[in-house]
Amino acid sequence: MWNLSDIAKSVDEWLNSVMSPTWVLVVEMVVIGVLAIALFAVLGLVLVIMERKVAAYMQIRLGPNRVGPKGMLQSLADTVKLLVKEGLTPAGADKFLFNLAPFIAMITAMLLLAPLAFAKDFQIWDLNIGVLYITAVSSLSVIGILMAGWSSNNKYSLLGAMRSGAQIVSYELSAGLAIMTVVILTGSLQMSEIVKSQADGWWLFKGHIPAIISFVIFIIAVTAETNRAPFDLAEAESELTAGFHTEYSGMKFALFFLAEYINVFIVCAVGATLFLGGWMPFHIGNWEGFNHVMDYIPSSIWFFGKTFFLIFVIMWFRWTFPRLRIDQLLNLEWKYLLPISMLNILVVTLIAIKGWHF
Amino acid sequence: MYTITEEILTTPSGDMVINVGPQHPATHGVLHLLITLNGETIKKVEPHLGYIHRSIEKMCESLSYRQFIYSTSRMDYLSAHINNHGCALAVEKGLQVEIPPRAEVIRVLMDELTRVASHILAWGALAMDLGAFTPFFHAFREREMINDIMEETCGARLTMNYMVPGGVMMDIHPNFQRRVKELLKQFSEKIDEYDELVTYNTIFINRTKNVGYLSKEDAISFGVSGPSARASGVSCDIRKIYPYSIYDKLKFDEILYTEGDSYARYMVRVQEVKQSLSIIEQLIDNIPEGDFQAKTKAVLKLPKGEFYSRVETARGELGVYIVSEGGMTPYRIKFRSPGYSNLSALDHMTRGSKIGDLIASMGTLDLVIPDIDR
Amino acid sequence: MNREELQAYLGGLGSSLTFEEGGEWINLFVDPGQFRELMEKLRNDEQLAFDYMFCLTCVDWKTHLTMVYHLSSTRYRYNIVVKAKLDRAKPEIQTICDIWRTAEFHEREVYEMFGVNFIGHPDLRLLILPDGWEGKNPMRKDFEDPVNMIKL
Incomplete structure (x- = not known):
């Protein structure tokens, strides 16, 4: 059966047979870069159409249904429209920062792709501090947003950026602590190790109630970190028109838009990896027959299936919940989520030390 | 400006x-x-x-008593019927004309359908202001049914211009009763869904409870009327306190809350939808036979004097003040629009709160801008 | 109190009050000089308690302006109309926006539409009309705007 790691391996072998190892590295890097950008484009298109279809389903309407079969090419048409649109820069804006901000947002999202394990043995960079890398790099995204808000020279943008700054910095704590519970249980920061440790069951089920608590906190915190409703205060359409990207148009706006969806994908992928076993098929303890059947499903399908399930959950939030107010948002983090996750991490430590988990 | x-x-x-x-x-x-x-x-x-001030009051000074009613549909376009009703009442006060019972029932039915449509739109729009997009579309599902009913009978979906001095412009469509009953059935099934989606949502409650507080005294002093005032405990439903048309013969409750916050204003609207539906239920099978319009002269002339009518629109009290010099056109017309007074309380309500609270307060005041600007 | 009793009671509130017969409600004419005093009495008198002002407007009678105040009592459900004749060349009247706060907006509207100066109003600026319309008073009967007004 074909799988992604075999393809990668055969490409690597073929390259090694025709050129020197240095050139192999260069060529492989270029290929990975192209693949990453291609993945971005495809993900952007898929997620946008998915969001619109999910929203339409929840809102008893049809959603896009004109371009392509059942409207599936609508986001492609939108991309073309955005590409040919004029990218305006306001007269009072700090032009350098204004034009830099969307790229910062995009590059941060791209960097986060590195340690994700898309399938069995298929990973761009299996660095030994993968989880730490993700938490560190994802906090850079706030710089892009602050930069956009500040340089636009627009009060709505500034308010949106301030909100976003306060929000991302606060919710990173809970997200980090939620991730830490899995790290404690696994004893490793490496993504591949974390996935392998879930061969006999996912941490969501193995780690008792504390793992479930931290999973819920993780989902809430990453929804806030990616500025998605009900935590979309940075954009808050009805309050701040469009928040930090009020002044952006054309492709620069599209980059922010894309970065938001890519971030959603990445946090969901991280969530799926940490709590739902990543590419690991659904295994139950020692049920050999059942586990064997599950293994027949390719690992990449498992990974994307879990990720898209989480993405669907986050979209579900967006289309059903009203938005929180800024003080309620910060109260939720500092008065509820943070104390709970701190307590939770102590319990998990106890479980890990005593070896009570399955 | x-x-x-x-x-x-x-x-x-x-x-x-x-x-x-x-x-x-x-x-x-x-x-x-x-x-x-x-x-x-x-x-x-x-x-x-x-x-969008169009100076409707000035325009009306050069329009005849039949014509000026049409411009009032464009004030509070979400309760166009009730605006027309208020103007027709004011003109009828001057004409001393007896309205046929059939026309009265049709008028009240149309008023209440309008009120339901307006309140559910306010419900959806408030949820959308607070960041939940889905309720808006759910609200439109039922609102479309009402609009279809209006379209069939009145020929228009938004600015109906259905009421004329002396009654209504034409008889109801043969499908009217059947479709209204379908609407009632639809509502009885879906009204709980409304509550589940928004009313009991914790985030929604947190966003609206104790937000935009307006005390009873302030509400009266600011001239706030309609659901916004009733949420503060002011009994101000014109249908109850100064009944017009056949409202004194109908059974319905005036919804009063005492909290005075945005949530209470929201709840008043949700409860009023139920009350309006019960009024429609009482009337829909009891439309009397007869004329739909009283016989009036082709050219209406009001006697010299002042005529003031008060009606309860979906947003509050609409006053139509006609000063007549005995001619074919009104000498002066003043529309006391509910939105204008309600808006004046906004500053008082929102000082010291957050931007998000301003949005919630504005959403629950249910402002319609053409109504404010006239 | 019925209408006659109310009219008799109101008559005792000031010396310059005259009543206009007819109409749905009691029409009360007051001299602009005593206007403010009367309005305070109407609001604060325990027997009347006219706490709700539901309409405030002005009528241009070509010879003079008439301010019209519709008052209602939420306690006793009385309605009365208070009117005050103003000089058309220099219309001035005391503000009542501290008694009924709704009057603040309504007085601003009357100020820009009719040019009535409300003495003591805290914020008498254009509310609806754009800048540059000060002193034009479009709702007066003699207002002419050849561009925007279409005579029917």
């Missing part, structure tokens, strides 16, 4: 002044609020009006 200069936008204390509107998603039209902010806290809200 106001030209914005640099001096207005920078205050000596360093507070931030933002223009909310005239084009802003939450103002539902072209309302312009100049808000002074300290961080996220509102220090002052200053409305600037006039972006």
